[in-house]
Structures are given as C-alpha cells and as structure tokens.
Amino acid sequence: xxxxxxxxxxxxxxxxxxxxxxxxxxxxxxxxxxxxxxxxxxxxxxxxxxxxxxxxxxxxxxxxxxxxxxxxxxxxxxxxxxxxxxxxxxxxxxxxxxxxxxxxxxxxxxxxxxxxxxxxxxxxxxxxxxxxxxxxxxxxxxxxxxxxxxxxxxxxxxxxxxxxxxxxxxxxxxxxxxxxxxxxxxxxxxxxxxxxxxxxxxxxxxxxxxxxxxxxxxxxxxxxxxxxxxxxxxxxxxxxxxxxxxxxxxxxxxxxxxxxxxxxxxxxxxxxxxxxxxxxxxxxxxxxxxxx
Amino acid sequence: xxxxxxxxxxxxxxxxxxxxxxxxxxxxxxxxxxxxxxxxxxxxxxxxxxxxxxxxxxxxxxxxxxxxxxxxxxxxxxxxxxxxxxxxxxxxxxxxxxxxxxxxxxxxxxxxxxxxxxxxxxxxxxxxxxxxxxxxxxxxxxxxxxxxxxxxxxxxxxxxxxxxxxxxxxxxxxxxxxxxxxxxxxxxxxxxxxxxxxxxxxxxxxxxxxxxxxxxxxxxx
Ligand code: FES
Ligand code: FES
Numbered sequence: 001x002x003x004x005x006x007x008x009x010x011x012x013x014x015x016x017x018x019x020x021x022x023x024x025x026x027x028x029x030x031x032x033x034x035x036x037x038x039x040x041x042x043x044x045x046x047x048x049x050x051x052x053x054x055x056x057x058x059x060x061x062x063x064x065x066x067x068x069x070x071x072x073x074x075x076x077x078x079x080x081x082x083x084x085x086x087x088x089x090x091x092x093x094x095x096x097x098x099x100x101x102x103x104x105x106x107x108x109x110x111x112x113x114x115x116x117x118x119x120x121x122x123x124x125x126x127x128x129x130x131x132x133x134x135x136x137x138x139x140x141x142x143x144x145x146x147x148x149x150x151x152x153x154x155x156x157x158x159x160x161x162x163x164x165x166x167x168x169x170x171x172x173x174x175x176x177x178x179x180x181x182x183x184x185x186x187x188x189x190x191x192x193x194x195x196x197x198x199x200x201x202x203x204x205x206x207x208x209x210x211x212x213x214x215x216x217x218x219x220x221x222x223x224x225x226x227x228x229x230x231x232x233x234x235x236x237x238x239x240x241x242x243x244x245x246x247x248x249x250x251x252x253x254x255x256x257x258x259x260x261x262x263x264x265x266x267x268x269x270x271x272x273x274x275x276x277x278x279x280x281x282x283x284x285x286x287x288x289x290x291x292x
Numbered sequence: 293x294x295x296x297x298x299x300x301x302x303x304x305x306x307x308x309x310x311x312x313x314x315x316x317x318x319x320x321x322x323x324x325x326x327x328x329x330x331x332x333x334x335x336x337x338x339x340x341x342x343x344x345x346x347x348x349x350x351x352x353x354x355x356x357x358x359x360x361x362x363x364x365x366x367x368x369x370x371x372x373x374x375x376x377x378x379x380x381x382x383x384x385x386x387x388x389x390x391x392x393x394x395x396x397x398x399x400x401x402x403x404x405x406x407x408x409x410x411x412x413x414x415x416x417x418x419x420x421x422x423x424x425x426x427x428x429x430x431x432x433x434x435x436x437x438x439x440x441x442x443x444x445x446x447x448x449x450x451x452x453x454x455x456x457x458x459x460x461x462x463x464x465x466x467x468x469x470x471x472x473x474x475x476x477x478x479x480x481x482x483x484x485x486x487x488x489x490x491x492x493x494x495x496x497x498x499x500x501x502x503x504x505x506x507x508x509x510x511x512x513x
Contacts, residue, residue, distance in 0.1 A: 010354040031354075037351045038313070039333040048310070050357060075346070079446075101487025102439070104334055106346045107353070196486055241308065272391035 002038065002045050010050040014137060018171060020049045022139040028170060030171060031240075032071055032112035034103055055113070056173055059083075064179055070111025070172040074098055087180055088291050090188040092188040092205055094126040097188075100196035111172040113146070115155065119228050120267075121161045123151075125208065125221035126173070126188055128229035144170075151157040154226055185231065187287035189280055198269040199224050201276055203284040209292060215239045220285070222277055223232075227263045232260075235281060244289050253282045294452050297358045299324070300368030306355070314350040314358055315339045318365065326366035327432040330489075337488035340435035347442040347487070366434045369415045417441055420505035421498070430490035435488045440502045443484040447476050448507045475506035 008031075011017040021028055028047035031037060037045070044285050056069035059080060064084065068077065074095040077083050083092050098121065099105055113123050114134065134151040146154065152261065158169065158227050180186065190202035202223040210216030216241040221229045238252035262273035295306045298320055306321055313331070318324040318341070327350055330338030334352040341350045342364035414422065417440050427433050444450040476484070482500045490498065 001313065002311045005354075008310040008354065010356070010359065031357075034354065034357065035334055035352055038354060048354075085406070096483075099487075101334070101337060101349075102442075102484055103337055103340055103347045103349045103487045106343075108349050 002042060002048075003041070004043050004046050005048060007047040008050065009048070010053050010206065012053050014054055014070075014171070014173070015141065017049050017051055017054060018137060018139060018141055020047070021171065022169075025169065030115075032109040032115075033073065033107040035108045036112065036116050036118065051111075051171065061179075065121075066177045066179065068098075068110055068175045068177070070134075070174060071109045071244060072112065073106055074108050076103040078105065084243065086177075087184075087186040087206065088188075088236075090126050090186045091123075091130070091177070093188045094122045094202070094204070097190055097199060097202065110175055113125040114151075114171060114175065114252060117159075120198070121228060122188075122190060122199050122202045122223055122230035125202055125223035125230075127177070128221040128231060129186070129204045129206045129219040130177045130180075131219070132175055132177045134172055135176065136170045136172045138170040143173075145176075148175075149229070149231070180206065185209070185288045185291035187284045187291060189284040189287065191276055191280055198267065200275055201225060201280055203277075203280045205281075205284045205288050207239070207285070207288045213243055213292070215242055215244050220281060222281065224267070225273060225277060226260065230260060239285075243249040244285070244292075245287065246289075249282055249285045249289065253278045253285070293356060295355060295359050297360060298362045300364055304470040308355045312355045314341070314355045316364075317355040318350060318363075324365040328434060329429055330431075335489070336337060336432075337435045337439070338432055340438050340488065342442055342445075343436055345442070345445050347439050349487075356396050364438075366437060371420070390421070416508050417444070417501075417505045420508065421501040424497055424501040424504050426497035428495060428502035432488055432490040432492075432498075436485060436490070436498050436501075439484050439488055440481075440505060441501070443476055443480065444506065444509065447480075449475070449506065475510050476502075478503070481506075 009020050011020060021030065023045055027044065028049060029037065029045050031048040031050045032052070052071055052222065054071065056068070056071040058069045059072055059076070060067050061082060066082070077095045077204070082088070095105065098253055099108065110140065114127070127140050132148045133145050134148055135145045178245050184206060186203045186204070186206045188202070189197040192199050204221050204223070206219045207215050208217040218236045220232045220235045222232065223229055234255040235252050238255050239248065242248045255276060257274070264270040293308060293310060295308055297304060304322065308317055312452060315327060315329060318327045327341055328338035329351070332351045334349045337349065339349055339351040340347050340420040343353070343358060344362050353470050390439060415437070421427055421433060421437060426436075441450065478499070481499055485495070485498060485502065
C-alpha cells in the first residue's frame with residue numbers, strides 16, 4: 001500500500017499531465033497499470049498522475065512502422081492479430097512470458113514495462129533486436145524520440161542521480177517498431193524453472209537474409225543477463241556476411257563472452273547464467289534458421 | 293475523493309482516500325465478499341474482478357482507477373444482485389433481510405418479484421465447478437469462476453453487456469444470440485487460469501470445470 005499517497009489525478013490531456021508531474025517532481029509519479037508501483041509500498045510517493053485517460057491506448061501501423069501507445073496493455077499486444085504474425089510473433093511471446101497471469105497482463109502496460117524499476121524484463125531484449133524507438137515528452141513539452149537503448153541509458157542516469165521522478169523527467173507516449181523486410185526471421189527463447197515462472201534468462205534475435213541465404217544483418221540480445229537487454233555485438237559481427245548453418249551458429253556462439261559477466265541474483269547465479277547463455281543464444285539462432 | 297462507477301450493473305458512489313485499493317473498497321464498503329483478500333501483491337488471483345469485461349487483480353488497483361468504469365464481481369450473478377439490494381449493503385438504510393452466512397442458505401432472501409427460477413440456479417460456470425468437484429476450500433473459486441467467465445466473454449461465448457443493468461443482469465446467464473466461436477482449447481483454459489493459485493485442488497478439476505462449462509455453453513445453442 002502506498003502509505004503516504006495523498007492525491008490522485010487522472011488528467012485528460014498530455015499538457016495537464018506534464019504540468020502536474022513537473023509541479024512536484026520529487027513526490028509525484030506516473031501511474032500506468034500500477035502492477036509494480038501499487039504493491040511496492042513506496043513511502044516517498046505522495047501524488048500519482050494516472051495516464052489512462054490520455055488516449056495513449058492506440059496501436060496502429062503506417063507504411064514502415066508499428067506504433068504502440070504507452071498505455072497499451074501487454075494482453076492487448078498478445079491478442080492483436082497483427083502482432084501475432086509480426087516478426088514470428090516474438091513480441092507476443094515476450095509479453096506472454098512477462099507474466100503467467102492474464103490479470104497482470106491486462107493491467108501492465110508497455111510504457112510501464114519499459115520504465116519499470118525492475119531491470120529484468122522479457123520484453124526488453126525483443127524491443128532491442130526490433131530496433132524500437134521510444135517517443136516521450138519532457139517537462140518543457142518538447143517531443144523527443146530515442147532508440148530504446150539510448151532511452152534506457154538516460155533513464156538509468158536519471159535514476160542513479162536521484163533526479164526528479166526517480167526515473168526521468170518526462171512521459172513516454174509511444175513505442176515505434178520498424179517493420180521487418182520479408183527476407184528476415186526472428187526468434188525469442190527463454191529459460192525458466194517452469195513455464196509460468198519468470199525467466200532466468202531470455203534471448204531474442206532477428207536475422208536479415210541476403211543473396212544466397214547469407215546473413216546480411218544479425219541482431220542478437222540477451223535479457224535478464226546483466227541488465228534489460230545486452231546486445232551481443234561479437235556474435236552479431238561473427239554472423240554477418242556468413243551463410244547461416246548450424247556450424248556457423250555454433251562458431252559465432254563460441255566467441256569471447258568473458259567481457260560480459262552476468263549478475264548473480266535470487267533467480268540464478270553468475271555461473272549458471274554464464275554457462276546457459278551461449279546455448280540459449282544458439283537455440284534462438286537455430287530457430288531463426290528454421291523460420292527462414 | 294468521490295468515486296462513481298458501475299458495480300455489478302448498478303451505479304455506485306463512494307468516498308475514498310487516494311490510497312485505498314479496490315480490494316478493500318469492494319470488501320469493506322461495497323459488501324462484495326466474494327472478492328478474496330490473499331497475497332495483496334498480484335500473485336494469487338484470489339482478488340480477481342472483471343474491469344470493463346477483463347480480469348484484473350483488485351489488490352493492486354487503486355479504487356480511484358475504476359472511476360467511471362464498470363466492475364463485475366461474483367455478486368453480479370443473478371440472485372446476488374437482488375440479495376444485496378435487499379441487504380442494503382453500502383447504504384445507511386436498514387437491511388430488509390438478515391445476512392446469513394450464505395445467500396444460498398437464506399432462501400427467503402431470494403423471494404423476489406422477478407423470475408424466482410433465476411435465483412435458485414447457479415450460473416452455468418459455477419454449476420460446472422460444483423459438478424466436477426473443482427472446489428475444496430473454495431477460497432480461489434470466485435477468482436477462477438471470473439477468469440473462466442472472462443475467457444468465455446473473450447471467445448464470444450458470453451456477451452459482455454452494454455451498461456444497461458437489465459441486460460447485465462441477464463448477461464451472466466445467457467449466451468449471445470449470434471453463433472458462438474468454437475470452445476476454448478485446453479491451452480487457452482490453462483492460460484486463462486494461470487493467474488489463479490489454488491492450494492487445494494491441484495488445478496486438474498478447475499480445468500475440467502472450465503472445459504465442462506464451455507461444452508454446456510456450446511451445446512445450449
Ligand atoms: S490478493 Fe490480489 S492477487 Fe493475491
Ligand atoms: S479450493 Fe482451496 S485454494 Fe482452491
């Protein structure tokens with residue numbers, strides 16, 4: 001329970017929401033689904049700005065991008081027929097892996113998941129390999145858009161400095177995901193004790209196929225490893241320009257991992273993550289190969 | 293702060309503190325005791341309710357978040373609506389009947405001017421839980437029943453009604469007129485119930501109950 005919560009607002013316009021947030025930045029937070037915030041019991045929260053009335057629940061597709069509003073629930077993404085097909089359904093699989101409970105997925109929003117204080121999320125590596133971008137407005141009402149990795153760097157910088165919001169000074173409005181060319185395949189894999197448990201480790205990959213089945217671009221990311229999403233540049237470079245086979249995948253996964261030392265936590269030890277990650281990445285890439 | 297929302301087809305107003313959760317409002321002010329107080333962290337699903345036709349955990353929702361929205365609990369099934377009306381739950385007026393341990397043990401509370409046949413009948417989903425022995429202590433059952441109800445609404449087996457309370461009253465009993473979609477698969481049922489923890493049954497029976505209820509809905513066509 002949020003013991004010190006005194007005020008709750010549900011503004012109808014973005015301007016009003018930003019005004020409320022900037023008036024008391026140290027004590028006033030954004031409330032999206034509330035699945036992390038409400039049970040967190042945070043005592044520093046005195047005011048909440050519920051953004052559910054801001055018309056950010058829209059999902060649409062233009063010529064080259066899928067746009068997902070910040071307050072679109074994870075279950076809405078799962079149920080969306082377009083997302084079911086897009087990129088081999090990896091976005092849908094990641095949203096489902098996020099929580100086994102449909103109740104939570106009905107409440108939890110994509111914007112909230114991106115800003116969540118928990119750095120381990122199955123959605124993060126998928127958004128990373130899909131080259132997503134995050135649109136947000138800052139406290140001066142300037143609209144900005146950043147690649148998701150850069151957005152997270154900003155978010156963590158603000159958080160570590162204990163700047164206003166505890167998160168960052170702004171409000172996410174939209175996540176955009178570029179459409180993939182037809183000559184590409186994508187996969188998402190995870191390891192968990194049982195399917196309904198949170199992931200110990202997750203991996204996502206997108207492969208673009210060039211002439212003669214050669215990999216023209218590879219994007220590979222790990223989740224729940226060191227942070228939200230660790231792009232594996234060495235693996236990506238090792239795959240680029242190669243004809244993808246089980247052997248070339250095996251060789252790419254055998255590249256030097258020592259610079260990436262994972263965290264230890266109550267879900268899995270550092271040793272476990274180090275041992276499991278190369279196999280998981282190999283499995284993910286082999287799934288891409290099957291989906292070619 | 294003042295709050296107005298539709299609870300089980302009836303417009304209700306409450307005065308709540310900003311940090312009141314929907315769970316405590318429903319149990320302590322609105323008399324909806326089918327909504328169980330379990331973990332309070334969104335893990336167990338005992339506090340499950342339907343918000344605008346979708347299942348959510350009421351323990352991690354602030355009451356303020358449902359302002360001007362539609363909440364449905366097990367009490368919204370036929371019989372309970374009228375029973376609660378007669379108890380005057382949530383108002384200052386004296387109760388017209390006494391609250392028994394269970395409405396079903398208090399049959400005179402069900403003698404109404406509306407169709408009495410509706411009141412001695414459980415909802416088909418509830419009946420399927422009884423028939424398949426899917427209830428042991430029963431603590432998780434209201435949440436499970438609502439999860440199955442939401443699944444059926446999502447599959448078009450049951451109509452989620454417009455705001456009209458008369459329609460809503462019938463909503464829970466009557467499959468929609470249009471041709472129903474095929475019944476949910478076992479995987480879909482498992483997924484729908486995955487958020488409801490049960491410490492007694494081992495899940496096999498509740499899943500059987502959902503399969504049985506879906507079968508009855510489809511056959512009733
Ligand atoms: S009491 Fe709400 S999920 Fe357990
Ligand atoms: S029947 Fe006892 S918790 Fe499910």
